[in-house]
Amino acid sequence: MKRILAVGLALTVSAGLTVAAAGTALARPNCDVPDPPPACDDSPTEPTPPPMGSDKYPMGWLESWEYVGGAVRVSGWASDPNGGPVQVTVQTDVPPAVTRPANLWHVERNGFVGFSFTVPSSALAGVHTFCVTANNVPDGSQPVPEVAPLSCPQYRVVPAAPSGLTLSTGYQEGKRTLDVTFTDNSVREDNYRIDLSWLQTTPDDTPTDPGLPTTPPGGPSLPIPQPTWGAPIPTTEVGVARAVIYGTPDTGRRTWHFTHMPQAFVHVVVVSNEAGLTSAALSGGISTR
Structure with a gap:
């Protein structure tokens, strides 16, 4: 009987202690005093700023590059303090x-x-740009750095040059003629240009054709002519004469027939114009004497 009473007393005391402890945890502080405790301060607090990120930018260098026939080869190095590769x-x-x-x-x-x-x-044909960047190796922190640009070089592709120049002379109605034949290899050209020049030592009585003007030394700038098949070359000045002919875009074998040519050695230059660039020149010469 004494043992039973002892256990009951122990349970009673334990329950009392538990209730007392709970009552203490739920008790509100007394803020109506001259010096209230810190728990009574209900003013808003500023949020804690996020920690500074430890992620570092990658670094590197584009040491060399080369464009060869539809491909660019790049070489250099790149590393990141956070790791790699x-x-x-x-x-x-x-x-x-x-x-x-x-x-x-x-x-x-x-x-x-x-x-x-x-x-x-x-x-x-044209001017092309390519860019090389090093990508970040993240370390798990924020913010994550962006990619690091290494370089953005440019390269230039000139238009395909004409080829296969053939020059031949002859007579037509008592006048000298010149045939200029070549292969136009540009597939996206704006136009092609044929440039004829010679040393004119005596005036020629051929009437001037405004479709194919010449530019004598010190002469005025002349307009770009339209393509004209079989048009006579005007040679009314003594000195270096020049005729420039712009042909419409085309591809393949082309022949121009010029009449009323002077008696001289004629220099011929053919180029293609594309994307604001001029191809390498195809050149030759022939005497009409």
């Missing part, structure tokens, strides 16, 4: 972009941080 991306005007790891041995950097690879690029 760094992924290097090359974006040309031939999508998609190409990404490769910078994991080759680089002697000057004394580590496996080098890259060297080839990317398809445009072979069309």
Whole structure:
């Protein structure tokens, strides 16, 4: 009987202690005093600023590049303080972009941080730009740095040059003639140009044809003529005479027949114009004597 009473007393005391402890935890502080405790301060607090990110930018250098026939080869190095290998991306005007790891041995950097690879690029005539960037290696913190640009070089592709120049002379109605035949290899040209020049030692009595003007030394600037088949070449001045003919865009074998040619050695230059650029010149010469 004494044991039972002892257990009951212990349970009673324990329950009392539990209730007392709970009552203490739920009790509100007395704020109506001259010096209230800190718990009574209900003014708003400023949020804690986020920690500064430890993620670092990648770095590197495009050391060399070369354009060869529809492809660009790039070489250099890239590294990141957070780790590696760094992924290097090359974006040309031939999508998609190409990404490769910078994991080759680089002697000057004394580590496996080098890259060297080839990317398809445009072979069309014109000026083209490509960009090389090093991608960040994240360390898990915020903010994450963006990619690091290494370089954005430009290269130039000149129009395809004409080829296969053939020159022949003859007579037509007692006047000298010149046939200029060539192959136009440009498929996107704006036009092609035939330039004839010779040393005129005596005046010629051929009437001037405004369709194909010449520019004597010190003469005025003349308008661009329209293509005219079989038009006579005006040679009314003594000195260096010149005739410039602009042909409409075309591809393949082309022949121009010129009449009323002077008695002289005629220099011939043929070029293609495309995308604001001029091709390499196809040139030759022939005597009409």
